[in-house]
Amino acid sequence: MTEKFHTELEELRGDLLSMADMAESMLQCSVEALKAQDTDLADRVIAQKDEIREWNYRIEDRCIQLITLHQPVARDMRMLFCILKISSALERVGRYGKDIANVVHYTAETPHLAHLLSIPLMSVMVNEMVSDAITAFREEDASLLSDYTVRDDEVDALGHSIFRECITYMLEDPATITRCMNYVMVARYLERSGDHACKMAELVTFMVTGKRAEFE
Numbered sequence: 458m459t460e461k462f463h464t465e466l467e468e469l470r471g472d473l474l475s476m477a478d479m480a481e482s483m484l485q486c487s488v489e490a491l492k493a494q495d496t497d498l499a500d501r502v503i504a505q506k507d508e509i510r511e512w513n514y515r516i517e518d519r520c521i522q523l524i525t526l527h528q529p530v531a532r533d534m535r536m537l538f539c540i541l542k543i544s545s546a547l548e549r550v551g552r553y554g555k556d557i558a559n560v561v562h563y564t565a566e567t568p569h570l571a572h573l574l575s576i577p578l579m580s581v582m583v584n585e586m587v588s589d590a591i592t593a594f595r596e597e598d599a600s601l602l603s604d605y606t607v608r609d610d611e612v613d614a615l616g617h618s619i620f621r622e623c624i625t626y627m628l629e630d631p632a633t634i635t636r637c638m639n640y641v642m643v644a645r646y647l648e649r650s651g652d653h654a655c656k657m658a659e660l661v662t663f664m665v666t667g668k669r670a671e672f673e
Contacts, residue, residue, distance in 0.1 A: 477543075480547040484551070491560060494569075499561035502557075506552060532667075538660075574640060593665075
């Protein structure tokens with residue numbers, strides 16, 4: 458590959474890392490807004506939904522352009538494929554952050570139940586999964602991803618626990634139904650973000666080793 462190609466590929470990697478920073482921030486800030494019942498912070502997250510989508514479009518366009526103009530092979534082609542797919546996963550993570558931020562407006566007027574159950578812990582776990590997948594991409598080190606199946610199972614277990622707790626609250630007091638249904642939705646958004654983190658981990662593993670992996 459030419460020097461020009463590798464320069465452009467490195468710029469594209471930088472763009473993906475910038476997009477990852479935004480997606481991680483959207484997801485983290487949305488849960489912080491939920492915890493604090495901060496509608497202003499929630500609105501700032503919601504306002505980023507168009508920008509995260511534009512990041513994805515730009516990265517997709519550049520990937521297609523590099524493939525068309527330079528016809529890369531082997532590891533370079535795997536990297537472009539990985540960037541293309543991770544970009545899509547990051548957009549979804551960012552949009553789940555936006556979805557959680559939307560929930561803030563429905564929960565801001567009533568006190569939280571049991572400090573949001575296990576949602577804050579679930580959020581930390583998922584954010585770490587997203588961050589570690591991006592670190593593995595940046596460092597091109599698949600060894601950082603070996604425990605993702607276990608981590609995904611732990612996130613799923615927390616999601617089921619939140620659902621069961623919400624059922625108990627709703628049966629005991631119908632006045633909690635709206636809050637509990639919102640909590641269940643937030644847990645679902647976090648669970649799906651964890652699934653996308655697993656998908657990114659699978660892609661990085663393929664990029665680095667040339668071998669397929671499955672972590673979900």
